[in-house]
Amino acid sequence: MSTEPARDPGSREPGTRSAWVTALKGGALLALLAVTVWYLIGHELPTVDEIRSFVEDFGAWGPLVFAAVFVLVAATPVPVTIMAVSGGFLFGMAQGSVVGVVATTLGAWLGYWLARFLGRDALYRLAGNRVEVVERKLVGKGFLTVLVLRPVVPNWTLSYGAGLVRIPQRDYLGATLLGGMPGQVSFAAVGAFTSRPSWPALAVVAASWAVVVVVGVLAWRRSRQDPGHDSRRAPDADGVGSTE
Structure with a gap:
């Protein structure tokens, strides 16, 4: 069974374009990041x-x-908080949660493809062998990797990184949706509580972050397991088991 990451049908090898x-x-990717950094340094975020x-x-x-602005923000280094x-403040906890989950997922998807389309060839020209090593280590682990990192790594960093090292799109979107949902629900609950204070909103915040912690711990523990690895007997080049 090959350990090489699956390639998109009809796509060129990375790094082979002129x-x-x-x-x-x-x-273009660097310019986008530079403009965002300039904005963050020179301007205050809106209230x-x-x-x-x-x-x-x-x-x-x-x-x-x-919602459209939210998607664009989620695709850049501008904080989505x-x-x-x-x-949540404008639309209430339920509608605000739906908007937050959908917008951050779409924005993360946009960021994923921005990095994949604009930056992947350049990354391969600069560090091709090291990128291939990382991709081989992520084979079959893309979903869990994104799920573990989603609550603790900034949205844009994870989306750009996943696009650059070509984590499968299905794994990335599924883990982004699942891993980002508790956080977005809790932020919407904070906004709803700010406009209309209530105990249910506080309970949702606490429950959401409890889910983030539990899912993160379980995913991390699962990612530490290597189901295809047997430490007692590893096959050598001739297919004969080695005791080393």
Whole structure:
């Protein structure tokens, strides 16, 4: 059984495109990150009240505009926390949770493909062998890896990294949705509690983060197991068991 990551049908080998195309695409990704960093350094993030005024200006289209902006924010290094809390503040805990989960998943998917399309060839030209080593280690472990890292690693870092090392899209999306759901529900509950204080909102926050901890611990323990490994008997090149 091959340990090589599955390749997309019809795709070129990474790093085989012309140097100028690779440089142009890699430069575009770096420019996107640079603009985001410039914004974060030179500007303050909007407050919940400012976001509410912005959404209200669009009238009936406000929720849709909010969701679209949320997706774009989730695809960049801009922290999504303020958007998630604002969703609960504006729309209530239930609707805010749905908007947060959907928007962060779509934004993470967009970030995944931005990094995969723009940065992967450049990464292979710079560190091809090391990237291949990482990809081989992640074969069959993409889902658990993302699930373990999702609650503790910034959304954009994980989405860009998963795209660059080509974690399978299905594994990435499934783990992103499952791993991000408790956090988004809790942020929406915080926003809902801010606008309409209630004990149920506080209970949801506590329960959501308890789920984050439990899922993270279970996934981490599962990721430490290697079902295909037998420490007592490893086959050598001739297929004969080795006792070393």
